Amino acid sequence: MVITSQPSTDGKVLTIQVQGRFDFAAHQHFRDAYEKASISPSRYVVDLAETTYLDSSALGMLLLLRDYAGGETAKISVINSNADVRKILSISNFEQLFDVR
Template sequence: MSIESEVSQDGKTLTITIRGRFDFGSHQTFRDTYEHFYKKPEVYVVDLKDTTYMDSSALGMLLLLRDYAGGERAQVQVINSNNDVRKILAISNFDKLFDIS
């Protein structure tokens, strides 16, 4: 598991890339990727292209990110999920909370 973050040149978008398993063991590292910026980005992008597994604690972490980013007003995008991860997101109705593509 590895989690990396990258801020866009204009500082408005934070992209968080998750590789491998996205589970409870990722909790603190995931939070660290978005909580330690001097200015909150306007858009958060979670790239799951290389995510092989996601459990219920990962869903909870996405909800914590959404709350941190502004709740219902937050712009959080979940991109590049594989079929298995997309099924988990769909079953959990996360498509109603996040922009999933």
């Protein structure tokens, strides 16, 4: 599991990439990716292109990011999910809380 974050050049967007398993072992790394960012973005993008697995603790981590980013007014996109990950997000109704693409 590797988690990286990359701010946009204008500092308005923070992209967090999750590689490998997105589970409880990723908790502190995922949290650090947005809490220790050098910018205060207005939007977040969670890129799951290289995520092979996602469990309920990962769903909880996404909710923590949402709270950190402003709750109901947070602008968070979850992108590039594979079919299995997208199915979990859909079953969990996360499409109502996040912009899932």
